[in-house]
Amino acid sequence: MKIDLTETNSSKINAAMVQARRDIGTPAIGMVLTLVIVTDEENAYDALKSANDASHEHPSRIVVVIKRVSRSPRSRRDARLDAEVRVGADSGSGETVVLRLHGELVDHAQSVVLPLLLPDAPVVVWWPDGAPADLAGDPLGALAQRRITDTYSCEDPTGTLATRAAAYAPGDTDLSWTRITPWRSMLAAALDQQNLSVVSATVEGEDENPSCELLAMWLADRLQVPVRRTLSSGPGLTSVRLETKDGDIVLDRADGSLATLCMPGQPDRAVALKRRETAELLAEELRRLDPDNTYESSLQFGVAKLHAAQAATAKAAPPKAKAAEGRADAPAPAPEPTPAEGAPAPKPAAKPAKKSAAG
Known part of the structure; x- marks a missing residue:
């Protein structure tokens, strides 16, 4: 009616x-x-x-x-x-x-x-x-x-993450964070099965996808290890690799639907890791109305690392170089900033033609 x-x-x-x-x-x-x-x-x-x-x-x-x-x-x-x-x-x-x-x-x-x-x-x-x-x-x-x-809908997703961290209040959340819930659950379960010490990690996914950045922040915050962010053509988040002394734990999803979990000493197994619709993400967020402390910790940890890396890069910038003969002094090109552990990666020169909305 x-x-x-x-x-x-x-x-x-x-x-x-x-x-x-x-x-x-x-x-x-x-x-x-x-x-x-x-x-x-x-x-x-x-x-x-x-x-x-x-x-x-x-x-x-x-x-x-x-x-x-x-x-x-x-x-x-x-x-x-x-x-x-x-x-x-x-x-x-x-x-x-x-x-x-x-x-x-x-x-x-x-x-x-x-x-x-x-x-x-x-x-x-x-x-x-x-x-x-x-x-x-x-x-x-x-x-x-x-x-x-939903940070993904912003023109500058990685920049918006810094804005969200600066103005965070208990009760704030993001559907880009909700998209990686199955990934976080699967990785946590894999580490619970085997008592392995992770020494580093790699998160692979589309450029300008905040879900990839948030997953890298979460891993760096919880594991306290270096986390590299690499790019792929998608769709969304495609792979996570946890390096250990006994072998790598790899969760790879190339098609956006079915993933493969590889663990040391165990056969590879296929796991369902379907990219979810907005209605499913919204329903998950409505199940809890208390502050999400894990989201807060991961967001502020990753953004703080990013700011620290930018400050270190600016401080280490070389002085102005002397120009060639007969020419005025010209500033030397600034070095490219190095992304912090678990922080958003810089934009590459070329971007994929189209990006998908889900994590």
Whole structure:
């Protein structure tokens, strides 16, 4: 059931949801959380579809906030709220409210969303694209116990990781981190099976893929060993190699679906390591609402190493070299920075033609 409301307010939206539940014969509310999606018109359909799919595992009230920014000075002054209420088969296992904010109301989205939150239920805010630098400091982010972003959707994924580390607050997380959960589980299980001491590691994957960078950060943080980051044509994360004195542990996934696990003294085995859709990633994040301390530790450890490497490179830069005869002094070319252990790698001269979204 769908109800369209034009030039409305939060009170009328709440009344419309109550009436819609009565009309379809389900007056009881069985939802466990409120999921607020902050997006634009271009990404709203895909984000809402993923949220509806995830709601089958986590019945929730989904509030989609679409900010309609106009270039006309008069339109910016004319605040208006349009809404669409969906209940029943049109809204997954919960109910959905799509809000379109116009004019000055764009800057006060939290005032519109606050009356629509489920009472005494957790709040999760998800930015599929265009997340603010300070998630907890954002007016909408301040309403939530959990704040979800996707670094892969940014123009500069590795640079955004540094921004996330600088402004991290308990409850922040990233779908790029969620993508590597099966990889982390598989590698941890492999090390639990054999008492081997890892001396170094290599993470191979696409360029500008933050999941690869986060996995390298996690390995460097937990194992306290040097971690190299190498590039491949993908898709996504393709291989992890843990070097030990007794042989290498290799987890290789060349096709994005089936991986091969190689361990010293054991036959190779095939393991399922399928690249997951956004709905599956979102459902995993909604299973826990407490701070992810492992994500925080890995993120801040890797970014701190990167800054330390950049500072060391700048300090070791040679002085200006004397130019050839009859020419003025010219600065010597700066040496290329060396990536830190577990830190994002520098961009190569050429990039793959296309990159995939999953880890």
